[in-house]
Amino acid sequence: MRPLLSVLVVEPSTIVIEGLKVLLDEAGGFNMLAPLHDATILTERLHSQKPDLLIINPALLAQPVATHINAIARQMPNMPIVALVYQYFSPQILQSFSALLDICENRAHVASLLGDCCNRKTDEVETENYELTEREVDVLVLLAQGFSSKEIADQLNISIHTVNTHRKNITHKTGIKSVAGLAVYATLHNFSN
Amino acid sequence: MSRWFVPKMKMSDILLANSNILLLLPRLGIKLGFGDRSVIEVCQQNQVSPLFVIMVCNCYTFDDYEPDVSTFSNDDLRSLVPYLVASHNYYVNERLPHIERHLNHVAAQAGMRYAESLHKFFLDYRDEVVFHFAYEEANVFPNIEKCLSNQPMSKTSTGFMSKSHDAIVDKLSDLTQIIFKYVPINGLDEELNELVFAILQLSFDLEKHAMIEDKIVLPLLARQEAGRK
Numbered sequence: 187m188r189p190l191l192s193v194l195v196v197e198p199s200t201i202v203i204e205g206l207k208v209l210l211d212e213a214g215g216f217n218m219l220a221p222l223h224d225a226t227i228l229t230e231r232l233h234s235q236k237p238d239l240l241i242i243n244p245a246l247l248a249q250p251v252a253t254h255i256n257a258i259a260r261q262m263p264n265m266p267i268v269a270l271v272y273q274y275f276s277p278q279i280l281q282s283f284s285a286l287l288d289i290c291e292n293r294a295h296v297a298s299l300l301g302d303c304c305n306r307k308t309d310e311v312e313t314e315n316y317e318l319t320e321r322e323v324d325v326l327v328l329l330a331q332g333f334s335s336k337e338i339a340d341q342l343n344i345s346i347h348t349v350n351t352h353r354k355n356i357t358h359k360t361g362i363k364s365v366a367g368l369a370v371y372a373t374l375h376n377f378s379n
Numbered sequence: 380m381s382r383w384f385v386p387k388m389k390m391s392d393i394l395l396a397n398s399n400i401l402l403l404l405p406r407l408g409i410k411l412g413f414g415d416r417s418v419i420e421v422c423q424q425n426q427v428s429p430l431f432v433i434m435v436c437n438c439y440t441f442d443d444y445e446p447d448v449s450t451f452s453n454d455d456l457r458s459l460v461p462y463l464v465a466s467h468n469y470y471v472n473e474r475l476p477h478i479e480r481h482l483n484h485v486a487a488q489a490g491m492r493y494a495e496s497l498h499k500f501f502l503d504y505r506d507e508v509v510f511h512f513a514y515e516e517a518n519v520f521p522n523i524e525k526c527l528s529n530q531p532m533s534k535t536s537t538g539f540m541s542k543s544h545d546a547i548v549d550k551l552s553d554l555t556q557i558i559f560k561y562v563p564i565n566g567l568d569e570e571l572n573e574l575v576f577a578i579l580q581l582s583f584d585l586e587k588h589a590m591i592e593d594k595i596v597l598p599l600l601a602r603q604e605a606g607r608k
Contacts, residue, residue, distance in 0.1 A: 366500055367553030373496040374561045
């Protein structure tokens with residue numbers, strides 16, 4: 187099971203905080219830390235609690251907001267910062283956040299929006315290698331020739347689970363899902379022969 | 380106030396909010412020139428259900444909108460099969476030939492080997508789509524008509540229908556990936572853009588089309604099936 191994501195909320199309104207807590211508890215997977223009603227001790231709390239996610243009302247930050255957000259992002263590079271908005275903010279301010287949570291957001295989407303922005307952050311941190319390994323090329327060529335996973339496992343003397351892992355990685359690296367699409371990819375890269 | 384479009388809105392306001400709906404009107408059997416009339420009035424004039432038309436407009440406009448079959452009467456759903464068939468014809472007779480023309484041109488510029496394999500990929504894809512549509516029109520749609528007029532349905536497998544929706548959407552996305560990332564072409568920027576936009580637009584359209592079938596057609600047939608047992 188995934189560990190709970192710890193969430194620090196910085197928001198003046200108790201009504202909004204309690205509402206958010208109900209939605210996150212309902213969705214599961216989140217642990218809401220004791221909230222802050224203003225940003226005065228935000229830095230201390232971030233360092234002592236190291237939350238996985240920060241949700242903050244931009245109105246609580248002094249101008250220029252973007253500078254403050256960038257400073258927090260530099261200190262806590264793995265923590266997405268979500269703006270909790272219910273009034274107009276300029277695009278320059280909002281673009282410094284990882285995501286926006288609008289107060290009118292549909293009930294069903296609140297948790298998935300927050301979950302997604304945590305996943306995205308982890309993806310960005312790991313630099314990925316999109317080159318296929320030699321073994322993946324072997325599997326790709328056989329797939330392109332129309333062999334099934336079982337037949338490929340027999341030919342390469344590996345288990346079918348390993349073949350499926352290679353297939354998953356090939357699709358992840360190339361962005362191509364169908365066997366027909368992979369066949370074209372193999373031709374374009376001269377892998378076919 | 381509703382977050383979605385509703386039938387008492389002016390048809391022209393809906394088009395102003397999402398001009399892509401213009402492409403849907405012929406398939407819904409609605410002609411342009413509706414002045415300031417509401418969706419209800421325009422639909423009455425064109426003999427199509429306003430609730431059905433609004434559902435389609437919402438599907439194509441709001442990412443988080445999902446239709447619910449239980450909100451429609453049998454009368455509303457009589458607009459369903461003509462709409463789905465008109466959409467099939469639009470994809471097969473207009474969009475796919477348009478993409479094929481651009482793809483052939485782009486592939487020819489990219490060299491013989493690429494041309495052959497891209498062309499084959501596309502032809503296989505087109506055949507698969509045509510087969511899928513023909514299957515639905517022969518086996519699934521007649522059952523919808525029977526179901527709406529409370530006649531006994533014949534046995535049909537809807538599992539095939541929803542599985543092949545995923546395959547159809549996936550392959551078109553593969554084609555975009557291949558063209559975007561892997562086909563080395565210089566000097567064809569405009570045509571390449573045209574091609575990629577045409578593919579992306581068809582992907583979006585097919586995704587919404589599949590959603591309408593998955594959320595309306597399948598539950599409708601399942602409900603009727605359950606009632607029979």
